[in-house]
Amino acid sequence: MSEIEREVHAVAARAKDAAADLAPLSRAVKDAALLAVADTLVKRAEEITAANAEDVERAKADGTTPAMIDRLTLTPQRVEAIADAVREIVELPDPVGESVRGGVLPNGLDLRQIRVPLGVIGIIYEGRPNVTVDAAALCLKSGNAVLLRGSSSAYSSNSAIVAVLREALEGTGVPVDAVQLVPGRTRESATALMRARGLVDVLIPRGGKTLIQSVVRDSTVPVIETGEGLCHVYVDADADLDKAVAIATNAKAQRCSVCNAAETLLVHADVADAFLPRVLDSLAEAGVTVHGDERVRSVAAAHGSPATVVEATEEDWSTEYLSMDLAVRVVPTIDDALAHIRRYSTQHTEAIVTDSLRASRYFVSRVDSAAVMVNASTRFTDGGEFGFGAEIGISTQKLHARGPMGLTEMTSTKYVVTGDGHLK
Amino acid sequence: MSEIEREVHAVAARAKDAAADLAPLSRAVKDAALLAVADTLVKRAEEITAANAEDVERAKADGTTPAMIDRLTLTPQRVEAIADAVREIVELPDPVGESVRGGVLPNGLDLRQIRVPLGVIGIIYEGRPNVTVDAAALCLKSGNAVLLRGSSSAYSSNSAIVAVLREALEGTGVPVDAVQLVPGRTRESATALMRARGLVDVLIPRGGKTLIQSVVRDSTVPVIETGEGLCHVYVDADADLDKAVAIATNAKAQRCSVCNAAETLLVHADVADAFLPRVLDSLAEAGVTVHGDERVRSVAAAHGSPATVVEATEEDWSTEYLSMDLAVRVVPTIDDALAHIRRYSTQHTEAIVTDSLRASRYFVSRVDSAAVMVNASTRFTDGGEFGFGAEIGISTQKLHARGPMGLTEMTSTKYVVTGDGHLK
Known part of the structure; x- marks a missing residue:
């Protein structure tokens, strides 16, 4: 010794x-x-x-x-x-x-x-x-x-x-x-x-x-x-798109350097054409750079979006930016959203935006993260917000806490x- | 790989x-x-x-x-x-x-x-x-x-x-x-x-x-x-000695090969002369070999105990026998019992035998083990006994379970x- x-x-x-x-x-x-x-x-x-x-x-x-x-x-x-x-x-x-x-x-x-x-x-x-x-x-x-x-x-x-x-x-x-x-x-x-x-x-x-x-x-x-947070927001086919725009923007941009900020936005294909132009505008206004998949980039181009949209690579899905960057991907089904989350999430916080009780129950029961938000920003995962008072950290493991x-x-x-x- | x-x-x-x-x-x-x-x-x-x-x-x-x-x-x-x-x-x-x-x-x-x-x-x-x-x-x-x-x-x-x-x-x-x-x-x-x-x-x-x-x-x-159990029974100055004899014998001998069996008996000096001859008789009858400190051996000799009493060495206090052996020590005070437990226990189960509420509260608040028994055998630390049904094991750590x-x-x-x- x-x-x-x-x-x-x-x-x-x-x-x-x-x-x-x-x-x-x-x-x-x-x-x-x-x-x-x-x-x-x-x-x-x-x-x-x-x-x-x-x-x-x-x-x-x-x-x-x-x-x-x-x-x-x-x-x-x-x-x-x-x-x-x-x-x-x-x-x-x-x-x-x-x-x-x-x-x-x-x-x-x-x-x-x-x-x-x-x-x-x-x-x-x-x-x-x-x-x-x-x-x-x-x-x-x-x-x-x-x-x-x-x-x-x-x-x-x-x-x-x-x-x-x-x-x-x-x-x-x-x-x-x-x-x-x-x-x-x-x-x-x-x-x-x-x-x-x-x-x-x-x-x-x-x-x-x-x-x-x-x-x-x-x-x-x-x-x-504690603390590593690659959090996802999933906008479901049955989402209220006003709320979805607001939640996606808030989850990313309200304070981007913290673990409960969102890093990836997943969008159901059925609402992609209606939702993407609106969220791209909102993200552009907040100063967020979008790392989009092919569909996102093509919608952005067609819409003439003011947003900065760069090509998302495999690396983007597994990056905790902690900056004004957001990866955005269109998924054909809720199961594809769940599979993406299972693959890339650090199991901190994921959110679904939906008005469907069935989709919400399905998402909540299948997401294996410390917190699952339904129609709320990922930013709420916090000891103070949860009413616990001060916190020593946010555990992303399953044992003990x-x-x-x-x-x-x-x-x-x-x-x-x-x-x-x-x-x- | x-x-x-x-x-x-x-x-x-x-x-x-x-x-x-x-x-x-x-x-x-x-x-x-x-x-x-x-x-x-x-x-x-x-x-x-x-x-x-x-x-x-x-x-x-x-x-x-x-x-x-x-x-x-x-x-x-x-x-x-x-x-x-x-x-x-x-x-x-x-x-x-x-x-x-x-x-x-x-x-x-x-x-x-x-x-x-x-x-x-x-x-x-x-x-x-x-x-x-x-x-x-x-x-x-x-x-x-x-x-x-x-x-x-x-x-x-x-x-x-x-x-x-x-x-x-x-x-x-x-x-x-x-x-x-x-x-x-x-x-x-x-x-x-x-x-x-x-x-x-x-x-x-x-x-x-x-x-x-x-x-x-x-x-x-x-x-x-899971499972390592160097469990202690402490017989307090205010113990009911009938119960103390029965609990000490049961904790050691009812089934000696399991983790919640007692390995060490600590006896308050005030009751040593009254208690030791009786517990030695009971242990002898159950077929237990006693590893005693000086006081225990001298009481055994004076009493003409039928028990096999050998000299306890430092090693005995830290041995999980899992056999029909029991280390026995006389302690001047409850604090000495607590200090002994703190030094040698695997933090599985410790028991106190006492009729004093004060001693019981003192012992319970200061023993840092998974289970603390008051006037009960250490053998009760078990998922079935606790009403949990089957158990996967008994955790001796503090995190999670x-x-x-x-x-x-x-x-x-x-x-x-x-x-x-x-x-x-």
Whole structure:
């Protein structure tokens, strides 16, 4: 075992001890600690922004794009907003202790399945330092210890933030080691975290496809995959075309850089001639480039569409653009739409636009994705929209949690069985 | 990719297709198919026992123990019993389609979270050929396609059984490829199954510790760990000692070879002198060898116990005996009992015997295991006992499912969101 591995495992072992002390704490203790965290963040904003300035300096020197610099930058106002997000988490119900099912067995044993924390959650993430606070607050509220492994570009910011968080926890009853930064900035320290099976209960990677795939590949700790979204909108033969135009445009263009934005539009052949000219106009107005199949391109040409329509290649069907690009294909039947989705979808969110109850039931029962929308934009797949409050990510896997992961999805359960000397 | 890898992946790809067709089937179709399976098993019992005889012959030639030969052997009566177990699964409710939560969101969107099958489940198992039928029936009932990878010692039996199962499915509406045997008997074919990520949704190993650990280590497909059980019984200072003697003896000796049998007995120092002589007598009568700490051995000597009491070493605290052996230790406080459990438990089942509500609440809130028993034998951790019907295994991990895994635990969920042209 290398030095950094030993260090990471020592940190994880402390997290495991902290998790044991954290699990039985009441909501009142956890909420008071979170309020202390929020207050301390605001009080120590200057220290945090000073550390952040180091990261920003380094990023500028490295030639980072202005957009990325902006994402990295913390201001006193942004620290206030981060603290406010913690206060919102305080308001959410505590899932720990919730009785999931229960009853009295025929032999008189009393059986209850109750929610318990997962234990130690590792978060490997890119990007903005606000994730550091957000993830820590969600983990604490759900009774979990957290190991934070942010990107090296935000190392100074994250170190300062975690120091503040730990200081805020002192004397609250929540163990200070419930929040720890994973030491080291190298790939090796991330790998050591992925191999800390038995110490870390689950790893949640938050970031781009490359990050997530590398964690899935290298981790021996169980991983929850999040975020990859190649979402489809299918416009059925029985669609209300006004709604279909609006939903397709909204799903793509309302915010194109997020995982629940649509990447491919599938159009039933029966409505292609009526629908395509209208949606092409709407997409053109929104500034979307269309990657169309032959039928789409010929309709666009015949219509004299103002839209930019380029030829769709095989690659387009499997690309999560995250940009103002949309692949558009005409399909002969709903089954062809379903086959296309089965082949190319990342199983995040698919939508159907239809007025046919039969088509809607058929689509819903056959699409195997975290969320299926009927006559609604794919953009609604979101913990906030679903009423779960803040989310730690959107799971695109089937085990444990699927779709937006709120506090409930950050728990496990245990069975409590009470008898009076029961023997088998 | 080697030839066998290609073959295994081709089988898994067919399973994935079958899973897509299986998912939307109604309970009526699945139940009718399971009844056909049960009937066909009985009709074709001769063929199955003939194939089984080949395995038994080979096992005898290999010098397999009589106990193992007995576990492997199928008789017409045993085939009848296997068919009856399938008929019992028919009676269980179908979890697919169950609404887990739902409601109308403030914006009028209708949100429902519904149960859906996991997809393709791989079962890697040792031992008795009845698992082949059992696992297949549970997977089909919960709408999942199954890939079966039994031990090479039962290859002929399993091949014959799977051929019968597939024949029984013909014309029922359930795709025949929903049940497949993984080709090959070598380690390489098992490894190919473990690497079929994207085709197989979850692997459930059923068998000994070595099998389970190797699957956990080598699989890139998500794994649900099952079965390892180093279970503790803690006799509190406030225990009813009659009940404590009975529970400790039952937990160890009622059936010692199973995962929910107790391996370690922890005794509060305050009751050690009163309790130990009695439990030693009871254990001696049941034929249990005690591995005791110093205090236990000195009480046994002073009492002139008829029990065989040997010295407990560090290794005893971490050994899942699965035999008529029990480690016994005296602890000064309940916190020492909890610390011992935290250090050595496999987080399967722990029991406390106490009449103190305070001690019971303290123990229950601090033990982090799949099941916590209060005044009941550890042997009750079982899908049948819990009222879940047949179980596919007992999960000792925290993600996805924890404790006995019935049909409900063999499902995922998806969100169905219905609107009327809703835009974000």
